[in-house]
Amino acid sequence: xxxxxxxFKSERDIVKEEIEKIPWKYITEEQDIEELEKQSFSKPVIxxxxxxxxxxxxxxxxxxxxxxxxxxxxxxxxxxxxxxRSLSNEIAERFKVSxxxxxLIVLKEGKVLHHSSHQDIHAKRLSEYI
Numbered sequence: 001x002x003x004x005x006x007x008f009k010s011e012r013d014i015v016k017e018e019i020e021k022i023p024w025k026y027i028t029e030e031q032d033i034e035e036l037e038k039q040s041f042s043k044p045v046i047x048x049x050x051x052x053x054x055x056x057x058x059x060x061x062x063x064x065x066x067x068x069x070x071x072x073x074x075x076x077x078x079x080x081x082x083x084x085r086s087l088s089n090e091i092a093e094r095f096k097v098s099x100x101x102x103x104l105i106v107l108k109e110g111k112v113l114h115h116s117s118h119q120d121i122h123a124k125r126l127s128e129y130i
Contacts, residue, residue, distance in 0.1 A: 024078035040107040057102040067123040
């Protein structure tokens with residue numbers, strides 16, 4: 001993508017192009033949080049909270065996607081916490097995890113198995129928690 005393209009695309013548009021390696025489901029309403037919590041009883045759920053205003057979020061997401069082991073039987077959920085801050089707060093309250101950005105939360109059977117933020121987010125270590 002050239003400089004000219006970046007000038008006319010929003011940060012959100014750029015992020016959408018960058019997160020195509022994983023079949024993310026987007027958290028955009030409270031019903032999505034209820035769905036992912038229910039789904040965590042059949043398979044682990046990974047929530048990636050991302051700020052479109054934060055360069056560290058972009059770097060962390062790219063590294064996470066590149067390092068992710070193949071064929072993981074998990075559900076991937078992605079949240080733009082700038083646009084959906086109230087939902088990010090709901091996740092923090094419901095699962096008793098302080099809000100951070102970027103942030104990775106791993107749920108199983110409705111409970112948090114692991115959470116990390118910033119440079120502590122490591123895709124290669126997911127098998128330790130799942």
